Amino acid sequence: MRWTKRALNAWVRQQAPLFELSAALQMLTLYGDDMAEALTAIAAKRKPQFPSVNRPETTPG
Numbered sequence: 001m002r003w004t005k006r007a008l009n010a011w012v013r014q015q016a017p018l019f020e021l022s023a024a025l026q027m028l029t030l031y032g033d034d035m036a037e038a039l040t041a042i043a044a045k046r047k048p049q050f051p052s053v054n055r056p057e058t059t060p061g
Contacts, residue, residue: 041048
């Protein structure tokens with residue numbers, strides 16, 4: 001049991017930075033324009049028009 005605990009703790013310590021990055025990216029998503037549009041569309045009972053999808057494409061040039 002001791003070695004299982006040691007192995008699991010080592011894995012958790014290795015994955016902690018990845019977990020923190022994931023949490024930070026989720027927070028950016030929650031406070032972004034797409035989330036605001038999603039909530040507005042739900043309240044208005046309409047299909048969302050996500051800003052990140054509807055941005056005009058830029059062409060090199």
